[in-house]
Amino acid sequence: MQEKTFVAVSHQGESSILMGKAATLAQQMHYKHISISEQDNHLVTLVYTEKGLEIQLKPEHNPQKPLKLHIDFLSSALTYRRQHGGIKQALARAVGIKPGIRPSIIDATAGLGKDSFLLASLGSRVTMIERSPLLFALLQDALHRMAHSPDITQEIIDSLSLIQGDASKVLNTIPHDEYPNTIYLDPMYPHKRKSALNSLEMRITRELVGDDMDAEILLKNALLCALQRVVVKRPKTAASIGDHSPTHCIQMKNSRYDVYLV
Numbered sequence: 534m535q536e537k538t539f540v541a542v543s544h545q546g547e548s549s550i551l552m553g554k555a556a557t558l559a560q561q562m563h564y565k566h567i568s569i570s571e572q573d574n575h576l577v578t579l580v581y582t583e584k585g586l587e588i589q590l591k592p593e594h595n596p597q598k599p600l601k602l603h604i605d606f607l608s609s610a611l612t613y614r615r616q617h618g619g620i621k622q623a624l625a626r627a628v629g630i631k632p633g634i635r636p637s638i639i640d641a642t643a644g645l646g647k648d649s650f651l652l653a654s655l656g657s658r659v660t661m662i663e664r665s666p667l668l669f670a671l672l673q674d675a676l677h678r679m680a681h682s683p684d685i686t687q688e689i690i691d692s693l694s695l696i697q698g699d700a701s702k703v704l705n706t707i708p709h710d711e712y713p714n715t716i717y718l719d720p721m722y723p724h725k726r727k728s729a730l731n732s733l734e735m736r737i738t739r740e741l742v743g744d745d746m747d748a749e750i751l752l753k754n755a756l757l758c759a760l761q762r763v764v765v766k767r768p769k770t771a772a773s774i775g776d777h778s779p780t781h782c783i784q785m786k787n788s789r790y791d792v793y794l795v
């Protein structure tokens with residue numbers, strides 16, 4: 534899906550700083566750099582705005598109303614979870630966070646980086662891997678803005694890192710002495726009905742990256758690389774991935790974590 538999408542980089546307003554950033558990003562990503570006045574001709578654009586980088590996507594049925602995707606680790610929802618979530622929340626328990634124990638984690642399906650950010654806020658070192666160049670660009674920009682915020686501690690900033698690529702391949706290149714304690718997977722699940730999708734953000738993400746039909750291969754590679762456990766997030770009623778039966782599951786309202794102890 535990604536390859537078929539024409540992507541350009543544009544800028545908003547007359548700010549020369551934003552224009553410069555857009556031009557640099559376009560060059561790095563080998564995309565075309567256009568001005569905001571040309572944006573109407575393009576279905577997907579990466580746009581620098583005053584609040585950071587965002588993806589704008591024109592839905593076929595309503596091209597006048599572009600859908601916008603932006604990552605903000607300082608959003609009120611994430612700030613609330615960072616400050617009140619604690620180590621008893623299901624995600625923390627699933628990855629093996631316990632009093633005095635903070636596993637090192639690879640989040641092999643980083644997406645919008647929310648789970649990674651929360652796990653890093655709880656004290657784990659988290660390496661994010663994302664294969665979509667568009668989402669990777671958003672993550673990079675969001676990490677950069679976060680690193681300049683006085684509200685975020687240096688520990689959180691230092692514990693998050695980001696790699697672009699297919700995680701199945703990236704995992705194969707990791708030296709044995711750098712294997713993580715936990716590998717976390719949250720692949721896109723092929724939903725049939727729109728109502729089953731959990732948020733507008735995820736709808737846009739799906740439009741951009743499609744379904745992750747190779748999740749079984751990723752799980753196999755993850756099981757070879759994790760020192761202690763692999764955790765897979767699944768919709769509540771979906772089957773587990775492939776032939777592997779999880780060691781145990783942590784149930785939530787609409788989803789669950791399948792935990793594979795290694």
Ligand SMILES: C[S@@+](CC[C@H](N)C(=O)[O-])C[C@H]1O[C@@H](n2cnc3c(N)ncnc32)[C@H](O)[C@@H]1O
Nearest residue numbers: 642643644645646647648663664699700719742
């Ligand atoms: C459902 S989203 C993850 C959401 C994420 N947990 C969060 O908190 O925002 C799934 C993401 O995983 C990425 N992905 C799936 N398979 C991947 C792979 N093999 N390597 C790297 N990224 C992958 C997709 O591109 C997509 O962005």
